[in-house]
Amino acid sequence: MKDAEENNNYRIAVPLAFENVFSHFYFAENKTDLPITKTLLPSFQTILVFNFGSRAFLKSEQNNILEVEKCLVLGPIKQAFDYTLDPGSEILVANFKEDAFYRFFGNVLFDALPIHPDALIQKNCFTTLWEELKEIANTKDRVNYILEFCKPYLREQNTIISLLSDFKEDNLNPIKAIASKINQSERNIQLNQKKFFGYTVKEVNRYERFLKAVEVIQKNAVGSIITDWITVVDQCGYYDQSQLIHDFKYYMNISPTKFLKFQNDICSSKAD
Structure with missing residues (x-):
């Protein structure tokens, strides 16, 4: 279990009172001597990332490198991206659910993301929040602190x-x-x-079809079952195999067969 201890990462559930705001929180740290790079699957969620340790980087499909210094908000995540944790990195990610990001930040253009959250509300709230969170040692206590911080800002759904x-x-x-x-x-x-x-609904329907294909492939991998691509196409509602390949190239910039090979380097921000 040495590897698990050095590459500590896990999901944190939210209380029922916040289940329509956040799907979950995600914590990851790198206790090794080398950088760790993972690929994050698209989730169509907007995320808020806090970095409490050394450097953490995001790399888009267009190879744009973005450093997470203290906190950063980005999304909705419609295509996969790589993230790298340097030795000593420690990140905490809040995954906004559906319209909760808009309810929190108000009249925000999603095209303006990624951005430091303070720029969205024109205050230094999140810089102050980051400083307060950094003084809290326990991750669950940090999550509870964020939840309390959110309460006054959330608007009602229309x-x-x-x-x-x-x-x-x-x-x-x-x-x-x-x-x-x-x-x-x-x-x-x-x-x-x-x-x-x-x-749009059309965008998310296409994504959910792709996600179903991912789940079928992952289930086969876990069960050591050879993946029959024709069966995947049929089960997930694709017209043909070329359409399946096209979606994998669009969302992840790799083919389904390469996705199958690199399972250990790919993770999802979707809640279980």
Whole structure:
């Protein structure tokens, strides 16, 4: 278990009172003598990253390098990116759920991300919060401190967003169904979805199809089952194998077979 101790990383669940704000928190640290690089799967969530140790870096598909100094907000994460933890790095990541990022930061353009969160609210709240968190040794206590910090800032969901968030009818188009239910135009529902969530229903449906393929491949890998790509295509609703490959190239810039090979270097920010 030496490797697990040196590469300590785990998820932290949130209390029921915050389950519509954060899906979970994620902690990772590097206690080795060498940098550790992982690939983070797209999650369509917006994340807030705190760095309490030495340097941590993010690298986009376009090879743009971004250093996480104290705190950084980015997303929604629609494509995979690499992150590197230098020896002594220690990060804590808050994963915003659905429209919670907008409810917290207000009228923010998602296209402006990544950015230091203080720039979004034009105050030094997060720099101060980082300094206070750094003095707290226990990770769970840090999470509780962040949750208390959030309470005064969260806005209520509006009616349209509540309906979108709670929509469970897989066989229905949520935009059409909600527009009909509240007697508004489909265009207005679409605009609200994009504004508050940072993505469209069409985008997230494509992502969920890709995620289903990832889960099938990972399940096969865990069970030492040889992956039949035709079966994956059929199970996940793809037209053909080329469409499956296209989605893997789009989201991760690698083929499905390479994804299968590099399982140990890939992680997901989605809650279990």
